[in-house]
Amino acid sequence: MAEPRKRRARDPEATRAIILEAARTLLAKHGPEALSLSEVAHLAGVNRGTAYQHFETREKLIQATADWVADKLFRAVFGDPETLEERRIEEVDNADLTDRMAEFGRQNPELCRIWLLQLLSSPEPENDPFWREYHGSLQRFTKTDLAEPGIDSEVLSVTILAGAFLWPIWARAHSRDEGERETLAKRYAYETLRLSLHGTLRAEKFPAVAERVDRTRVHIARLNAESGEG
Numbered sequence: 001m002a003e004p005r006k007r008r009a010r011d012p013e014a015t016r017a018i019i020l021e022a023a024r025t026l027l028a029k030h031g032p033e034a035l036s037l038s039e040v041a042h043l044a045g046v047n048r049g050t051a052y053q054h055f056e057t058r059e060k061l062i063q064a065t066a067d068w069v070a071d072k073l074f075r076a077v078f079g080d081p082e083t084l085e086e087r088r089i090e091e092v093d094n095a096d097l098t099d100r101m102a103e104f105g106r107q108n109p110e111l112c113r114i115w116l117l118q119l120l121s122s123p124e125p126e127n128d129p130f131w132r133e134y135h136g137s138l139q140r141f142t143k144t145d146l147a148e149p150g151i152d153s154e155v156l157s158v159t160i161l162a163g164a165f166l167w168p169i170w171a172r173a174h175s176r177d178e179g180e181r182e183t184l185a186k187r188y189a190y191e192t193l194r195l196s197l198h199g200t201l202r203a204e205k206f207p208a209v210a211e212r213v214d215r216t217r218v219h220i221a222r223l224n225a226e227s228g229e230g
Contacts (some may be wrong), residue, residue: 012054015046018045022043022067025043036058039084069112070119071129072104073115102164106112112164144203189216190213197209
């Protein structure tokens with residue numbers, strides 16, 4: 001007599017992760033407007049009731065996905081949040097932070113757009129770990145003698161983030177391959193840095209940034225000339 005098949009042990013955390021992975025896949029392909037829990041459940045290989053147990057509404061599922069993006073973004077830009085210590089503001093490499101943020105946006109354009117829209121519509125953006133660290137860093141910076149006076153750190157933070165995560169949509173539409181998208185990402189990082197150097201940073205305090213801006217300008221001009229755009 002055949003033994004009865006053992007029931008697979010339930011793993012709620014693993015099931016939740018599978019559902020989130022399916023949601024990220026569909027969001028990246030079709031955006032939040034087309035997302036449905038039924039379609040997510042189908043892609044995840046779970047029944048619809050199970051999906052609803054973990055995420056009661058599509059809005060909660062989208063928010064959970066945005067939280068996942070915030071964590072990945074934090075790690076890509078700042079490193080492991082478990083080991084991150086508050087840095088002296090003069091030790092922060094703004095150029096590298098801008099490069100890493102632009103690169104993450106290039107690699108995850110749809111997910112970053114979803115995260116940004118969730119952040120902008122949130123009544124409590126400080127709950128988002130990336131915003132808390134990013135805006136907090138800029139806010140501390142604006143209070144030092146490294147910055148030009150009178151900077152609105154909140155407006156500056158939103159402006160930079162909006163550019164970083166909406167520019168990749170432009171780049172994708174105006175490039176033919178991955179190489180061109182990478183060049184466009186570098187163009188964004190350079191322009192952001194240039195504007196910062198002549199608007200928020202006290203240029204005389206950051207000679208290395210000024211040198212980098214000049215070097216990058218020459219590099220981008222050469223790339224444009226090689227592609228027939230310059």
